[in-house]
Amino acid sequence: MKLRALIPLATFIALVILLAIGLTRDPKKIPSPLIGKPAPAFNLPAVLQPQQRVSHEDFLGKVTLFNVWASWCVACREEHPLLVEFAKQHQTPIIGLNYKDQRNDAIRWLQAFGNPYINSAFDLSGTVGIDWGVYGVPETFLVDKKGIIRYKQIGPVTSDVINDEILPMIRKLEQES
């Protein structure tokens, strides 16, 4: 009889644990289905030199960071100094995808805050963004030497993300042939 009286309490505790786990998860972060898949193909003009092209083939042969940014994106401003610092300290190239932006705004932005990108692709219509499953700028992908997406960060990268996730991952990917 005593044990039966504990059933409602046990059920309640189980429910609380379930809901508590639910609270720790961020529904805004959708896992990318692209991890482990080849980088979606694209071929776009560069932001700074429109006659120059940026494409998925630029990923081949080296581990590359692919950062989606826009001058209208407030959180990009927050992460930008970290990317500038990263570009100074590390060999890993960063390719940018300038997402649904005006060219002049983008150029002004790079002049004002620094340009950590070896090149930025100009995606005015956002179609390349859709192919990459971009929904919350900034987003950062890590692409391996074979052009396979290996990691994705949604939202601004922080120094913790760089040190604990991105750098170890880069070291691992550099080892791969």
Place this chain on the structure above:
Amino acid sequence: MKTLPLIWTLLLSLFAFNAQAAFNTYQFDDPEKQKRFDYLINELRCTVCQNQTIADSNASLAKDLRDKVYKMVQEGKNEQQVKDFMSERFTDFVLYRPPVKKSTYPLYAGPFIMLGLGIIFLVIYIRKRTQSPTVEIDEHEHQRIKAMLQEEHKENTHD
């Protein structure tokens, strides 16, 4: 304070009007394609504003996705092809109706399992209630009853 609900209603109706206006801008020659388009934009979730379909949402991504669906439907893609295109990029999360597969079995079977358990508990409960109430007796009482019965038995045999 009574004006507050009114203000909300007016504000919300504004959004409803916008959504309506948004999808009227997509014209199809083929009514079949129009139907497919209307169905699809109401089945796909806007990943930025997660509790809205891309038909409801005013987010710029939702508009881009509507444009993409429009383009794909115009090209003659069927419903499944459009849904596959979206879930390849944004996971099954974009589908308002998750597909039945291994990871979603609990989702689909869960309610029926719960219903089954509920019925089982209900049956046990009702059975217990309808049974005649039993009286529990301890060892001491048991002995007394035994003694009383024996006494009665003795008296009966004496006669």
